[in-house]
Amino acid sequence: MLVLDRVGKTYPNGVRALDGISLAVAPGEILVVIGGSGCGKSTMLRTISGLDPPTQGRVVLDGTVITAPREEIGIVFQEPRLLPWLRVADNVGFGLAEYPKAERRTRVAGALDRVGLTEKARVWPRELSGGQAQRVAIARALVPRPQVLLLDEPFSALDAFTRADLQDHLLDLWADLKPTLVMVTHDVDEAIVLADRIMVMRAQPGRVYEEIPCELPRPRDRQSAAFDFVKRRVLAALDRSLDRAVAMAEEVEPRAAAGGGLWW
């Protein structure tokens, strides 16, 4: 069980990126976090990963407080971030340096097989397409068999076909390995295709605005009425969350304008 307990993040320059985020993600659950830009969704993912520990509250995985990156938590970024000087197989096995060689080899071969890139094992990253590179990045994150896999807008740089393909791929991997998935996206369709639960965030400071369960049977049909129903609900929540932010900004502005007026 992954638990965020009143997690907040204030940057040294005083900007509050996250404020009092509390949530629990069950083992094997797929939580998709969605929200306008700058709402702190990536920041939240980074606090869970241990790369940027929270400044308030704590992140707990199965009773362990997360303050630094751990083997049980894998992460896939928006860019593949492959190491260009390692061939694909060595990139996939990058996190297994401490394992015996034979174990490493079988795990890498298994992961490459899962993402369908066995024939690319000896290739340099520069020779991969964008979608292939992101699949390698997913394989690299999965190879240490993490309990939690974090995905930070992993498909946002890909074209629509490749994106849909990788979403299916990710669901297959999840069905096999059942890690907890926490994924950040700004694509509503993607959220509904993947999620067990959708969390809408609101900006300034980043807070949980609304949680929407998404329990359609898989595989999900994008054309179905049920899909559309959830989609309308998510869009409405997103709209409201943005309105709130705008309203708050307007609330602040007149005062600022009055203060600024002294100058004239």
Next chain:
Amino acid sequence: MTADAEQAGAPEAISKRGAARVLRPALGLLLPVALALFWEIAVRMGLSNGRLVPPPSVIWNTFTDLAATGELARHALATLWRVAWGFAFGVMAGTIFGAITGYSALTHRVVDPTLQALRSIPSIAWVPLFILWFGIFEASKIILIAVGVFFPVYLGVMGAVMSVDRKIVEVGRVFRLSGPAMVRRILLPAVMPSYVIALRAGLGLGWMFVVAAEFLGASTGLGFLLIDGQQLGKPAQIVAAIVAFAILGKTTDWLIVLIASPFLRWEDRFARH
């Protein structure tokens, strides 16, 4: 008809490609060979006496004479030895200082301004001081060369370490690399391409500075051959020494490229030559 033409054309195309592979590097030889031929013919025809600018045949004879007596090898080895030591010391110091100032912001703030100030001094200006401190023999020469090699290597390594992609370093953090592992598995390979360029720039300056060092009182070395040729009025010997410099400089540079190439095969480069 087309099938026939294709069958006949295929081997021809292959041989054409083979010829191109030989001919393309040879293109670079066209200009110097033409110039040399022109000068040789001009001197043979009596258009010039060739005393101050000796024709290629005379230079070749001087070169082979020097080589036959073992003089050329003796001087070339003396120069090579100085460059090797100066390069080794310069690279060592440049790599260590460059890596530390690139890695640590505090050290950068403390050390880099001083080194940049020292860099702006023309390195030849150190010569009188080095001779006072280290004598007129090998030590002062090697140190001068090392100073010349140091700065391009220092700048190259520092710049390379500072510009390592934060996102790639983060991958290292995700996989919990320790400090030394981070250096070995992320930073070192990431700076490799710039490092090779810095080494080549440093080596070039090393060859430049060895001449300066040998001008200032040496009894061996290719630089000595230059001075000797000037004082005794032997332009062919000067050009022969220059040719020897060119050969050695190019060969050592090529050695660096050759040794580095297995480490850089991953590069996604614009140029493939």
